[in-house]
Amino acid sequence: MQCTLYFFTVELMIFLDHYYLLHKFDLGKLIMKHSKHHVYKKADELNAFSAFAFAPQDGWSQGLPLALCSLVYRVPLLFVLCMEVATAFWTLYIHTDVLPLPWPIMGCDYHYVHHKYNWYNFGFMTRTFDYLFGTLRKPTERDYESFTPHLVRQRLEQQEAAAKKIS
Numbered sequence: 001m002q003c004t005l006y007f008f009t010v011e012l013m014i015f016l017d018h019y020y021l022l023h024k025f026d027l028g029k030l031i032m033k034h035s036k037h038h039v040y041k042k043a044d045e046l047n048a049f050s051a052f053a054f055a056p057q058d059g060w061s062q063g064l065p066l067a068l069c070s071l072v073y074r075v076p077l078l079f080v081l082c083m084e085v086a087t088a089f090w091t092l093y094i095h096t097d098v099l100p101l102p103w104p105i106m107g108c109d110y111h112y113v114h115h116k117y118n119w120y121n122f123g124f125m126t127r128t129f130d131y132l133f134g135t136l137r138k139p140t141e142r143d144y145e146s147f148t149p150h151l152v153r154q155r156l157e158q159q160e161a162a163a164k165k166i167s
Contacts, residue, residue: 006073008128010083013065015129018122063087090125100139102162104128109139109159116143 066087070080094111101107104126114121120137123130130136139159 002073002075003079006069006075006079007083009069009073010065011124011126012129013069014062014124015122015133017061017065018124019133019135086125100159100162102166104131106130110137113137113139113143 066080066083069075070077094106094108096108099107100109106121106123106125106127110121110123110127117137120135121127121130122135127136
């Protein structure tokens, strides 16, 4: 139970940090310099480099919840270390253009929408808090107009197939 609470508290804290501090509050935007990470707006610009192209204070603010929650919840150290490793790989994944993932997981397609519009899909590993806070935006074919057409069709077909499996 503690691991679940840890995960969702981290998820909430990163969502709030990403939404308010890095995107909404002017002082936070000025100090944290998250805009450096958002120079990558097109799907073919997102890659492993763009995943980690941010100012140190930006990375620190989004990584801090992992450490703080380990002080609040009694979780095994191995769990915290696994979360940190998973976060690194997750950051790489959401900045690539591989398969989108089913609800409630935040896939690369939803994170691409975040980069393109800079105002939606602030979640960490899930779309849960974007849904609850009204900041969720589903990717559409129009979002990928500047992208290779056959990949757009392939992506939308994969999303539809995944949605049918869930239904």
